[in-house]
Amino acid sequence: MLKNHLKIAWRNIKKDKLFTIIKIGGFSIGIAACLLIALFINNELSYDDHYQKKDRIFRVVMQGTMDGEVLKSVHFQRLFAETLESNYPEIEKAGKINTSELFGAGKRALRIQGSSQNMLDDGFVFADQRAVEILELDFLEGNRDEVFKNPSSIILTEEKAQRYFPNGDALGKTLFLDDNTDKPYTITGIVKNNPAIKSHFDFDFLLVIEDKNTSWTTTNYFTYVLVDENTNIPALEEKMGAILEDYFIPAQMERGMGEDFMEVLKTLEYKLQPIGDIHLKSDIKMGDGLKHGDIRFVWLFAAIAGFVLLLAVINFINLSTAKSANRAKEVGLRKTVGAFKGNLISQFLTESIIYSFISFFIGVLLAWLLLPNFNSIADKSIVMPWASWWFLPIIVVSTLVIGLFAGLYPAFYLSAFKPVNVLKGNLSIGSKSGSLRSGLVVFQFTTSVVLIIGTLIIYKQMNFILDKKLGYDKEQVLVVQGANLLNNRAQAFKERLLGLSEVKEVSISDYLPVEGTKRNGNSFRKSASGTEERSVPAQIWRVDYDYINTLGLQMKSGRGFSKEFANDSSAIVINTSMAKKLGLDNPLGRQINNGQDWTIIGVLEDFHFKNLKEDIEPLTLVLGNAPSMVSVKLANGVSDGAIEKIKGIWNDFVPNQTFEFTFLDQEYAQMHDDVKRMGKIFNSFTMFAILVACLGLFALSAFLVEQRKKEISIRLVLGAPFKSIYQLLTLDFMKLILLSILIAVPVGWYMMNRWLEDFAYKINIGWDIFLMAGFIALLVALLTISYQSISAALLKPLKNLRAE
Template sequence: MIRNYLKIAWRNLAKNRVFSLINIFGLAIGMTTCLLILEVVSFQLSFDTFHTNANHIYRVVNDRYQQGKLIQHGTITYSGVGKAMKDDFPDEVLTHSRVVKWGDMVLDVNNTKHKASKIAVDNSFLSMFSFPLLAGDKKSVLVAPNTIVLTERLAKRMFGIKNNDYQSILGKTVKIDNSPNPYKLTGVCSDIPENSHLDFDFLMSYSSLYSGGNFNYKEADYNFTDSDFWHYIQLKPNIDYRAVQAKLDAFSKRHFQGNAVSGSDEKFYLQPLSEVHLYSDFEYEIGKVANGQMVWGLFAIAVFMIVIAWINYVNLSTAKAVERAKEVGIRKVAGSQRGQLIRQFLIESFGLNLIALILTLLFLAVSQTGFNRLTNLPLSLANLFNQSLTIPYFPFYLLLAFGLGVVLSGYYPAFILSSFQPLAVLKGKFMTTTKGITVRKSLVVFQFTATIFLLFASIVMFRQLKFMSEKDLGIHFSQILSVTAPSLASNDSSRVIRAETFKQSLKQIGGVMEVAYTDREIGGDMARTFDVQNVGGDKNTKLTMRHFGVSREFLSVYQVKLLAGRNFVFTDYNYKFDLLHNVILNQKAIKQLGYSKPDDAIGKQLKLFGRNWDIVGVVDNFHQKGLRSAVDPLILIPTYSTSFPISVKVETQNLEATLAAIKSVYKSFFPQDIFGYAFVDERFNQQYNNDQLLGEALLLFSGLLIFVACLGLFGLSFFVINQRTKEIGVRKVLGASVMSITALVSKDFLKLVVIAMVIATPIGWYTMRRWLNDFAYKIDIEWWMFGLAGLLAMGIALLTVSFQSIKAALLNPVKSLRTE
């Protein structure tokens, strides 16, 4: 019996080649798109799930309030927080680890240098997190000062390890940057998985920062005033982190005297490790983060794609019901039971889905590399089914969904076809029911609702990205190179003079227009101080402002507009920080100080770092970060040295020669350092990578969704026009034109698109309004955006339906009337 079912199924597929190919390709495209999206979703959801203790690890985050206003929502806090939590909550907190992250550092082994990133951690770090050691003892590997653990990749690069003999390099010493004492290699850990929010090349013992190490950073030991540290705690099993979090208000009042230190109140929270990657809107983020709304939005698109592909199968299969009606009637007269017919059509459905699945695997193999390049992620179908990279039992759920899709998409056509009455069919009185038409139209409305929503979302996203790219930021990044700060240069009293000499040497290069120093990379978080006061104002009012160390060329290199006063001059600078006393403020800062006009602030004083400073200039507000963040009150301080990043404005002609000359001068001044650079505009635009990716993905998936939806519309139009063949013939005999018949048939389908537009509009408005709320500066959602999305969908639908309509209208009416 099964053999006969398969034979009949194959004959039907072969007989109806066009419909079979449309069905198969529609399903294959839907499945391919669905799986590609699920690869992204699965990878993003898998972050940090490989840690054995993932469900018990939490990051300590904090909010700061000043005069009742939130002034900091950040991840950094004080060195004493973790230990204090362990001491205060011994029944809840199992262990803790502090983390301090720096940029790239230079490691020197036998006069061979390697640039690598590091984090300093407590020894408990390797017990909390699952970064397995390939050599060394995790109980003691990072206890002593000046000890380090390398990742497998870095160990191979530095020591040329063969046959994974990492034990042989333990005990060797490494010089890091310009440290006076070498570091002892005590361990080697596995390479960091791609789905880890923490990323590093090597670990340094945290005790190196404060106890007999090279840093002498006493505040790193146990302190509640210096907030440059990240904290992770591990709770004991069966402890509800919300119960611990409820105790943190009292904890804050007990340990942190905020009002006395900075005039601010502090609140601590616990962020589950599982939320760090996808749900972080914090400043001073230490790891890789993404947008959770984007990920779940992509998941919804994946579901839409596969559901719409199955809807098409239903529409196309029922559209063929007319042609198969006599077959069903004859088989029923011959004794076939309804259950046998249902099994027959379900087997056809399974076979068609199976062929589509095989084609999907081929499509995946062809498109995977390009898709990975688009997303910049290490995706593969193997990782999708690897439980270490995804949610538990995900492969089972995926296979279950496929099976249910086959059954559900096949059952409705099977139910319809098997319900035909043989007597009516064989007498030629077969007609479809109004209920059946309604179901199919509803499915088309659903398809186009999803299509219009995605088109609208794409339009809004690209308008917002265009707005951000064109908005005047008050600062210009084009043609500027950011040269990596020399990490091996000595930081003595001559640093300003040496930095000045280096700067002047760079300016002698033909393609170099100007050179400036900044104490932080443009595009990152600037330092913040909480105890700014207006001299002569209320002594009890403390303000919060950002501060930024710059050389006097900063304004000209980045084209920041000076509104009042003067720029910094050479005499404003001194290698002794205590002797600096002039500052430049932005407009936001002078308004916070109470001045209505820039000129009013010139010559006035503010209190900063416990002493008075003179305001010598006011600049226009500028966005050195993206438009997600509002402009902060900012203080520019006249300070620079050889350890600062270097901004070099260059001409675009002969860029390679200019770069070679810059590198040559760099190496002549800093022969021990490794030269590196990046274009500032490219690095700045990386802040929008997730939004750009989502916009491109939505546009791509909108196109695919439109294509698949049009296949369904094609099937429905074919079905309806077949039902109206006699009517069309009569109208032509009575003199109806091709245009009028085409309009008559098409208008019913365009009504479906209009209904879809009405449904999609409020959904799209609500969703995109929430997305735009993440930006401090954003576009308004306008009516034409909905109209454009609807017109695009309507135009595509009209083209799809018109093909069938015109074909029917051109048919000889004699042949049309003979079909009845």
């Protein structure tokens, strides 16, 4: 019996090639999309999943409220970890890491002892011995229990070790960072590469923390704890509050914080964030600067995957029932010669499972082919888990489940035909389920239109971000990296550059309005008023005299730094937000204090120095030395010639270090890569969805034309013009598409409004987007249907009538 079912199914698959291709094509695309997203989700969910003691590892978070706003921080004092470990017996270990560029994490120039070549590399992070233990780093060489026992220790990943020491003799070798021969680092460990392991914090080089700071007011370290088994976490969090009482608050008092600040201090509490939650469930307010996923996107993508698959299944159902007239005779006959309903149901289910099986085969193949593209869009390095024990079973089970799911309705529908109706020649059965099919078409197009709206809005926001007047000029600014190797010759380098006709301005500062450059936290008070004044948290950036001109910052009032004023070393330039926060209407000449007095000489127009998701915060500029980046404003646009000349000068100064540079506008765009990625992902899946929906629509219109051939022929014989036939066949579908657009608009509006809420600076969703989305959907649908409608209107009527 099964053999017979298989045979019939196979012949049916072969018979109507167009329908088969569309059924299987749509199905395969849906499966490929679904599989890719499933792999993506699996990847996102698998972060920090590898620790043996996963359930006992936490990151400490401090939270409180100020003016009704929740504050969160994951930065703690150096002494915090030690204090936790010694004061709380249930905390087995507490360790810390530091990923801040301010302290030398991120990009460093590295030189192997005995070589003269400096190489710029990224991925430097600081950690202590305890962190290495808690985070269960897996060592290829070196002993985990004592890698960081000594100062000046450095750990490399296997990949970096192989790159810099191809002979495999990295352990014990000496490295210099930033060409500083006074502080040689010894390689004490090499960590295994394991692509299957994903962690919220990534590193290529791990440096031991050598900070001796005992202050309870400077907070620079992420702190991780390993607690004993069966520890009551809420109780421990509660108990940890004592640290605030005993150390943190007294230290703040000593610093002279006002009463207002005490109010904030009272709301503070410690929370323990399970390590598995860090990647997907961290709040942007925590400001840990790590690359996070977002659990909401995971759900969103899961929903999209589900929808795309559902669209494919719907297509299958739609096409199967649409073609039912062709199968009706078979059903009727089989019943008259003795088939039971059950026989027929199992026959049709077998058929749909075969479709599902073929589609899965093609779909998995398609996903595999698309995976590299998908990886580049999603910024992932997912591999097809062919070898994973669960992969094959999941695919097989999904094949069966989806095959059954897609086949169930057609099976029951088809097997219910009464033989007498069929044999009498009442073969109009195919049109009976017209309303169901219409419903399914509406569903498909609604989904497509929602996705189109999403894509359009994301792209519009992306353009908004890229075109936004940022308050500084990011164009034609080349940033020379690793300039700290110039040491005391930075100024001379700058002079040489200024000698080039291609160079307009040059500024030396590590603080640039893009991510990945230096940041800090400070608090200022008006120095004239007493300690009751609340302090204003603000960045303090060390810049040189030409910074403001190089970046094209606009002065609102006052002036920038100038060599003509001898006492500019205690001068400060603030932005407008800072002036507002300080409550100064006329800030020029006023003094502010962050432990040192500064005189305000100018107020800048606000400019965006953070991601547009965030508001512009208070910012101050002072003269100072931050020499690892040199920004060069080019005069006549970016040209290879200009870059070559700058490179030539660099090589004169630092011959043993390759010339590395970036462009400010590119860095800015990179900062918003997540939006761009989101846009691309949305775009891809919109394409998938539209393609599947159109395949379905195409087949459905083909079917309807087929069904109405006789009617069309009669109309043509009676003199109906081309136009009326075309309209006859097109209008019904167009009504469905219009209905879909009507449903999709509010859904898309709601969804994308939620997405835009993340941005402090965003576009308004206007009618133009909905019009555009509707227009696209209508156009695509019209083109799809027209092929069939036009060919029907050009029918040779006699041929069809004679056949009757």
